[in-house]
Structures are given as structure tokens and as C-alpha cells.
Amino acid sequence: MKVGILREGKAKTDTRVALTPKQCRDLQDKYQNLEIFVQPSPDRCFRDEEYQSQGIRIEENLSECELLLGVKEVPISMLIPQKTYLFFSHTIKKQPYNRELLRSILQKKIRLIDYECLRNTGGKRVIAFGRWAGIVGAHNAILTWGRREGKFNLKPMYKCHDWAEAQTYYQNLPLSHIKLVVTGEGRVGNGATETLDLMGIKRISPQEFLENNKAEPIYTQLGVKDMYRQEGETSFDEHHYYQHPEQYISCFQPYTHTANIMLNGIYWDKRIPVFFSKEDMKHENFTIRVIADVTCDIAPDSSIPSTIRASSITEPIYGYDPLSFQEAEPFQNNCIDVMAVDNLPNELPRDASEDFGNQLISTVWSELNQSDSRMIYKGTIALNGELNKPYEYLQDYVN
Numbered sequence: 001m002k003v004g005i006l007r008e009g010k011a012k013t014d015t016r017v018a019l020t021p022k023q024c025r026d027l028q029d030k031y032q033n034l035e036i037f038v039q040p041s042p043d044r045c046f047r048d049e050e051y052q053s054q055g056i057r058i059e060e061n062l063s064e065c066e067l068l069l070g071v072k073e074v075p076i077s078m079l080i081p082q083k084t085y086l087f088f089s090h091t092i093k094k095q096p097y098n099r100e101l102l103r104s105i106l107q108k109k110i111r112l113i114d115y116e117c118l119r120n121t122g123g124k125r126v127i128a129f130g131r132w133a134g135i136v137g138a139h140n141a142i143l144t145w146g147r148r149e150g151k152f153n154l155k156p157m158y159k160c161h162d163w164a165e166a167q168t169y170y171q172n173l174p175l176s177h178i179k180l181v182v183t184g185e186g187r188v189g190n191g192a193t194e195t196l197d198l199m200g201i202k203r204i205s206p207q208e209f210l211e212n213n214k215a216e217p218i219y220t221q222l223g224v225k226d227m228y229r230q231e232g233e234t235s236f237d238e239h240h241y242y243q244h245p246e247q248y249i250s251c252f253q254p255y256t257h258t259a260n261i262m263l264n265g266i267y268w269d270k271r272i273p274v275f276f277s278k279e280d281m282k283h284e285n286f287t288i289r290v291i292a293d294v295t296c297d298i299a300p301d302s303s304i305p306s307t308i309r310a311s312s313i314t315e316p317i318y319g320y321d322p323l324s325f326q327e328a329e330p331f332q333n334n335c336i337d338v339m340a341v342d343n344l345p346n347e348l349p350r351d352a353s354e355d356f357g358n359q360l361i362s363t364v365w366s367e368l369n370q371s372d373s374r375m376i377y378k379g380t381i382a383l384n385g386e387l388n389k390p391y392e393y394l395q396d397y398v399n
């Protein structure tokens with residue numbers, strides 16, 4: 001089989017790749033009939049020469065390849081008819097900006113397998129970048145706090161060679177007054193706690209967090225059971241919550257009076273209650289001064305009203321004035337600092353790509369060769385010019 005690694009075409013800042021040079025080499029060594037070709041790219045986090053030095057061919061024309069691997073949406077002009085593509089298409093929520101992309105995929109009779117739709121038998125996603133978004137998100141939260149307090153300047157993650165370098169700056173940071181609440185227990189939430197643990201910030205239970213008045217750096221992590229409840233109910237049925245989140249109310253309020261940093265890493269959609277309102281943010285007892293919103297849904301369709309726009313890797317922080325509801329200069333006493341970078345794993349593209357490639361190899365690669373794989377069937381959005389059965393609900397969007 002011939003496999004092509006695509007040059008990312010959506011934005012220059014997308015420097016990640018699905019397989020590293022070493023992973024390509026290992027796969028070729030393992031499978032005798034496999035040949036991997038890499039489209040040249042001046043922007044990719046692994047240079048063309050790094051692939052070549054592992055014996056992988058650089059090739060502009062990938063029309064001989066059956067399977068093409070990208071990361072972000074492939075521009076329509078780069079799509080080759082009748083091939084199998086794997087990438088994040090961002091079409092399953094009927095995103096308007098990718099309607100033409102899906103139309104074109106159908107016209108060109110492309111088989112589209114979307115990484116976001118690849119799940120194991122328990123329904124959990126098998127391949128994602130979320131852990132790295134959490135790792136970088138927590139780094140940026142503490143960086144923002146250091147600058148806000150004027151106490152320290154943490155080197156931005158994207159300026160570090162890799163995560164190992166960033167970790168060398170975590171010793172002896174003056175973090176004494178930090179009270180940080182992490183929302184979410186998935187990839188992002190758990191990635192964030194990796195960074196916080198390395199920084200020596202003490203993890204405590206949600207209950208202790210609300211009661212702790214000592215000037216020591218602490219954090220707590222909240223899952224859905226800590227954040228939502230049904231009115232009049234004392235127990236929490238997680239399965240029921242996922243089925244009917246609209247029947248629940250938020251119990252996040254006490255943390256808005258206790259924490260000074262919030263790292264938001266929990267999934268949210270319009271059925272789920274918001275954590276707090278614009279009005280809540282005006283109150284004197286709203287103590288949160290830094291919000292690292294990794295989930296990064298943009299207001300008004302968001303759980304956090306101050307996430308009024310996404311920010312960028314090079315300019316990650318903006319201020320939010322809770323009285324005027326407007327954007328303001330960052331690091332002002334009367335304002336809240338927002339870190340809302342929506343492509344955080346790109347700050348550590350080499351580490352994130354390697355991890356992603358390992359997940360691809362260990363969970364997806366062998367499935368791709370099985371004609372009856374449930375995982376691949378359920379992850380396939382389009383084939384032979386039609387929507388695959390699980391995605392027929394997209395027909396009106398395509399039309």
C-alpha cells in the first residue's frame with residue numbers, strides 16, 4: 001500500500017503532522033508492502049530532511065497513494081478524487097465554513113474518515129490532541145498569572161524546543177497565592193494536571209479547595225459530578241447526565257468566590273448549563289482573575305461569557321472588562337485576563353505529533369486494513385459520493 005503524508009494547507013500555523021519521520025520508518029520496516037511518501041513542506045515541525053534521513057521519500061505528487069493522511073481540513077483545491085483521506089474535517093456539527101469541503105468530497109467520490117469520529121467499543125475517542133491542549137493550556141494559565149502579578153515571566157511554550165525544555169522552568173516559580181480550578185476530567189483536564197503537578201502546585205479535593213484559606217499554591221479538578229446536579233436530587237447519575245444535560249443546573253458558583261485562576265477543559269454545548277453569567281462576573285465576590293479557556297467556545301454560544309474571541313499563539317492573552325462586557329488591555333486590576341488560544345497543541349507540535357502518531361499506529365492502523373472494521377465504518381463520513389449511513393443526518397447541510 002502507498003500512503004501519503006499531506007502538507008497542511010489550511011494555515012501556515014498548522015505545523016503538526018500525523019506521523020513523525022521515525023514513525024514512518026518504523027511502519028515501513030514492519031510492513032513490507034508499505035511505502036510512505038511525504039509532501040514537501042517548509043512549515044511542518046519536522047523538516048523534509050528529517051524524513052529523508054529516515055529513508056522516507058519526499059514527493060509533491062501523491063496521486064499514486066491510496067491513503068492520504070492530514071491533520072486539519074484539506075483545502076478543496078488539494079483534494080484528489082477517489083482517494084481515502086484521514087483528517088479532522090469539522091463537518092459533523094454542520095459547521096457552515098466546511099460545507100463546501102464536504103460537498104467537494106462527495107463530488108470527488110472521496111472516502112473521508114474523520115479522526116474525531118474514530119471511537120472504541122465503549123464510545124471513547126481513540127485519537128486526539130487534547131492532552132497537549134491541556135498541557136499547554138495550564139502552562140499559559142500560569143504564564144498569564146505571573147505576568148498579571150508582575151512576579152515572573154514564564155517562557156512561552158511555543159518558544160521552547162519541546163516540553164522537556166519548558167519543564168526546566170517549573171522549579172522555584174513564586175506561585176504562593178495560586179488557587180486554580182480545573183474543569184474537565186478528559187484529555188484536556190488531565191493534560192492540564194500533568195503541568196500543574198510538575199510545577200509543584202498541590203492537588204486537593206473540591207471540598208478542601210472551597211475551605212482552604214492557607215497561602216499555598218493549590219488546585220482542584222472538577223468532573224461532571226462536581227459541576228452539575230438535578231434540582232432536588234442528592235445523587236448524580238453520570239449516564240443520565242450525558243443523555244439529558246438540559247435537565248441539570250450548574251453548581252460551579254462557589255468556585256467563582258474562591259479560585260483566582262480557572263482552567264476550562266470541559267466539553268460544553270448549548271444543552272449544558274453555563275458556569276456563570278456576565279452579571280455574576282461583575283460582583284465583587286467573583287474572585288477569578290485569569291481564565292484559561294481551553295474549551296474555547298466563543299460567546300454568546302459558550303459556557304464562559306468573557307471568551308469573546310479566540311486568541312493566537314503569539315498574542316494569547318486579552319483583557320475583559322466585566323462592567324462594560326468589552327475587551328480591554330490585559331493585566332489591569334479591574335479586568336479579567338482571558339487566554340483563549342484555539343490551537344494550543346501547535347505550541348508543542350513535535351511532542352503533540354509524536355503522541356498523535358503513536359495513537360494512530362496503536363489503535364487505528366490495523367483497523368484500516370480490515371474490511372469489516374466497526375471503528376472505520378463509524379468513522380467514515382463519506383464514500384462513493386454518498387454520506388455513510390451514520391452521517392445521513394448531514395444531507396440537508398450538504399444540500
Ligand SMILES: NC(=O)c1ccc[n+]([C@@H]2O[C@H](COP(=O)([O-])OP(=O)(O)OC[C@H]3O[C@@H](n4cnc5c(N)ncnc54)[C@H](O)[C@@H]3O)[C@@H](O)[C@H]2O)c1
Pocket residue numbers: 128129130131133184185186187188189223224242245265266267268272293294295296341342343344345
Ligand atoms: N483550545 C484547543 O486548542 C483545544 C484542543 C483540543 C481540544 N479542545 C476542546 O477542549 C474540550 C475538551 O476536550 P477533551 O479532549 O478533553 O475531551 P474529552 O472527551 O477527553 O473530555 C471531555 C470532558 O468533558 C466532560 N463532558 C461534559 N459533558 C459532556 C458531554 N455532553 N459529552 C462529552 N463530554 C462531556 C467529560 O466528562 C470530560 O470530562 C473540547 O471542547 C475540545 O474541543 C480545545
